[in-house]
Each structure stands twice: as structure tokens, then as C-alpha cells.
Amino acid sequence: MIRFGIIGTNWITERFLDAATHIEEFNLAAVYSRTNERAAEFAAQYSIPHSFTDLEEMASSDVIDAVYIASPNSLHAAQAILFLQHGKHVLCEKPLAANAQEVQQMFDTAKKNNVLVMEAMKSTFLPNFTVIQENLHKIGPIRKYFAGFSQYSSRYDQYKAGTVLNAFKPEFANGALMDLGVYCLYPLITLLGAPLEVKATGSLLESGVDSHGSAVLTYEGIDAVVSFSKVSQSSIPWEIQGENGTMLISKTSSPEHVEIQYNDGTMENLTVEMPYPSMYYEAKEFVDLVQRGQLESNVNSYYNSISTMKVADEIRKQIGLVFPNDLSLEN
Template sequence: MLKLGIIGTNWITQQFVEAAAASKEYELTSVYSRHEESGKAFADKNGGQVYTDLDKFFNDGDFDVVYIASPNSLHFAQTLKAIDAGKQIIVEKPIVSNPDEFAQMKAALAEHPEIHVFEAARHIHEHNFRAIRKQLASMETISGATLTYMKYSSRYDEYLAGKDPNVFTTTFSGGALQDLGVYVVYDAVTWFGKPNRVHYYATPLRTGADGKGVAVLGYDGFDVTLNIGKNTNSYLPSEIYGVKDTIVMDNAAELTSVIYHAADGSTKRISEEPDDNPMIAEAKDFATVINDPKNPDNVRHYQTWLHLSEIVNSVLFDLRRKASIVFPADNK
């Protein structure tokens, strides 16, 4: 049983802790929060010793694996601290703010080869994601794709009220692209590879972050369009086009229902009913690698995931540059 420490006590941390418990691979032992009250409330519900000092958390906390779910701009420094502390690391997406931070993180990992850093891109670990990839391999031609993930954030109400929630500020490396956009960029990179060219048409907020936007990823012979947003809802399905055949997803990130429409007009459901908690699959996959790190399959899986993280990070950065979205983290 892996001992788990967490940084952050928001809703996504609660979901991961529940997934970790459901996987039967982790036990929550340590909780870090900047605020004693919120940390105690989380620990009272889920267990664990509470820390409000990050150094004490890493030095005194009894845990093997840390799950980092702090504001985006803090991921990099906290990941480096975790590497130095000898902890296995799961970081909520986006893993870091830019390619320079990613390169520094890789350099730190090279000095600690026993440590793994996993980006919590949960959907790529689910059966339905892999089912799409398998179906793509059988399609003779790929002619393009339209992938949509637009979901109204409750934090946007705060923004409209004149506040600046972390997720909607450049200060904390926020915005629609860095949040929901990560899912569809992961889709495109995993299914089609790194694009040759990118464009991002962002709708800016007063903070300089993007509330929504349309990205176009260019490949040899086709384009992939990404529709993303945190200040509105979309109920459009997502599609991958062959010539006469098409894969239709109810949602490019949730992947609850996936239908293959064949060239002859027939249809086939290629999805399974997902877990109630969508983070269970990733929790199991990460535990498998951590528990048996020298297994050749586990080594290969980890290297694949880290490489995907690096490409996604690069594509997100290139998209931001196209829209002139700059984070303070870019200028360090």
C-alpha cells in the first residue's frame, strides 16, 4: 500500500483521493494546505496528518507519493521540491507552465532516476481512449477531426463579480487552454502525433488569460480543430473523420460514449461504461509503475507518458505564443 500525501484540498483532490482509495493501492497519510481550517476539514473527512508548512510536509510527512493539485504556476517549484525529497510525484495537468520548466524538471529527474513524475491526464489511461486509438489504426485515411471541450466554470461567476480566480489569471498560469484545453491537446498528440503547425484564436479576458478559444493543429494532409472554453457550455459531439467513416464521441475529454460509423453505413459502439470516478484508471496505472519500476513494460509506459507530457507542454506553449498569452513564469 502506497502512502499518499496531497497538496491542495479542492474538489479535484477529493476526487483523486477517492479514486486512490477505490484502486486499493494508496492510503492517505499527509495533507498540505496553506490554511489550517481547510486542511483539517479535508483530513477529518479523508484521514491524514495536516501540515501548513510545505517544508515540514516534505521533511516530516509520512508518505511515498505526493499528488500536487495547487494552482498551475506552483506545480514546477513544488515538483522540484518533491524530487529533492525523494517522493514519487503525480501532478495535476498542466504539469508545468512552459518548456523551460519542463527541461529543468527533466534535468532534476536525471539526477534522481528512482523518482517518477506523472502528469494526471486522466482520460488517456481509460479504456475508451485506447479504444479510439485502436479504431484509428484500422482506418485507411484520416481526413481531420473536431474536438470540443467547453464547460462553464463556477469560478467564472467570481470573475464576473470583479474577482480574479486563479484559474482565470496569467499570474497563476491559468486560462481555458491551460485547463480544459489540455485534454483535447492530449487527444490530438496521442492519436495523431505532434502537429507541424498551430494557431490559436483566443477570446481574452481582462486578466490577459483566455476564457475560450479555437485552436487549429496542422498535420500532413489534414487539420484538427479544437474548441475549448471555461466561460460557456457546449454540447456538441466530437468527431474524427476518415473518408466515409467517422468516429463520434459524446465528449472529447469525458469519453462516455464512442460510436464508429463505418463506410457502409453501419455503426458500432466501441466504448465501455466508464468508472463512476474517472481518475481510478490513472491511479492504478501510476501505482503499477511505482510498485514495479524495473519491469520493462512499466518502464516503457512511463517513458511514453513523460514524452507525451513534454510534447503537450510544447504544443500548449506554441498555442499561447500564437495568441500572445504570456505568463510571468515564462520570464523567469
């Protein structure tokens, strides 16, 4: 059994725990919250034996082997590094940190302490992403890639009414790119590697985060376009165009349907069943890695995570999006 601690008592944590119940080796042992009341409430909800309101105490305790971090993006690096320094394995929600330098610090700390750190980017572990990888050759040489994730945020209505919630605060390293755009970038880099060049455009809100944006990533003979927004809605599918046909994929964040439309007009449906909740697959990978003593995922690898963050950093640089985390690294 792998004894897990949980940081973050929000809806994403609840989805993660619902998925993790399908993993026999997953044992929920502890929860952290800033207040005793919320820690006790969450512990009672999930029958968690230990609760903490002090991260240092939790990290140094002997009641957990690993931690799942689902706190605000700006806190990921500092919290992960604390637990890694205490010899705890870390599964951290996407984006792994606020910038590439923080990601590198996390990796360096994990290596120094011989523990595992992995980004909880779910899409690359899903059965239909494996289908994409195994069948990509069928469309011939790749020429175009498009991935869009535009989802109108209910919090934007509150923003327009004068209430700025965490989703639109730069101090939490949030915004359209970090919340949604990374879902477009990570699979691209998993499939094609780091780009040769990035050209980006975007719009910033008065709060200081980006409301929407787009980027063109150039590869040898390939143009990749990613588009993301928290202030508009889109249903355009994710597609990869090759010389022999086009692969169409539904839902950038969680591919559920995959088909190829060949140039001759024929269509091949490649979709496979997904028997478990979408977050099960990342949790299962992490648990299996810990049990095998493997300190890096071959899927959500160091290379894929830091390459994605470097592209995000470049996009932010070009559109003028700066987080306090960036400034603290300079000082």
C-alpha cells in the first residue's frame, strides 16, 4: 500500500480521490488544510485518519509515503520541494509549477532525495491518447496540428461584476494559458517534442492574467497551433493533419473519440473504451512507479514537463504575462 497525503480540498481533489478508489494499492492516510475545521470536515468525508494544518509537520510525519498536491499553481513548487526534501514522493497537479525554473528546482530536489515527482497531466495517460500514438503513422508525414481549449468560465461573470476570484489572479499563477492552454501544449510536446520556434499573441485582463491567447509552434515541416480562452467557448475538435489524412480527436483535456478521415473519403474509427474515470490513469501510473522504485515516468517525463513549461514561459514573455513567482526568482 502507498499511503497518500492530500494537499488541497477542492473539487479536483474529490475527482482524484473518486478515481483513486479503483486502485487497490492506494491508501488515503492524511489531509492538509489551512484550517482545522476544513481539515476535519474533509477527513470525515473520506474517513482519513490523519489531518494537518501545518505542512512542515505533515511532510516530516511517518504516516505518509507520498503526497498529491492540488493547491493553487503558485504554491506547487514550494510545497512539492518541501515534501521531496523529506523523502516523500510527489504527484502534483498541472501545471507542475509557475515557470520552468521552479520545475527544474523540483526535479533537482527529487533527484537529490531519490524520490519520484510527476506532473498530474491526465490526458497523456488515457487509453485514447495511446491510440493516437499507435496510429499516427497512418496519416503520413504530419504537416499541421491544431488543439484548442476554450471554455467560458463561470468565474468570469463574477469578474465582470467586480469580484476577482483566484482563477483570475496572477498571484496564483492562473489564467487561460495555465488553466487550459497547457492541455494543448503537453500532448503536442509528448508527440512531437520541443518546437524550434514559438510565436504567441494574447490578451490580458486588468487583474493581470490572460483571458485568451494563441500560439504557433514551428517544427521541421510542421506548424502547430494552440488556442485557449476562459472568456469564450469552442467545440472545434483537436486535429492532426497528415499528407494521407486527418486525425480528429474530441476533447483536448480528455480525448474520448479518435478517428481518421483519409484523403480518399474513407473514415476509420479508432476509439477505445475508457473503463475508469479519467484521473485513474495518472494515479495508477504514479502508484506503479512508486512500487517499482522508478523515479521518473516515461510518459509524463521530466523532458515533457519542463519542455511544456519552457514553451509556456515563452508564450507569457511574448504576451507580457508576469507572475510574482517570476519576480521572486530574479531577487
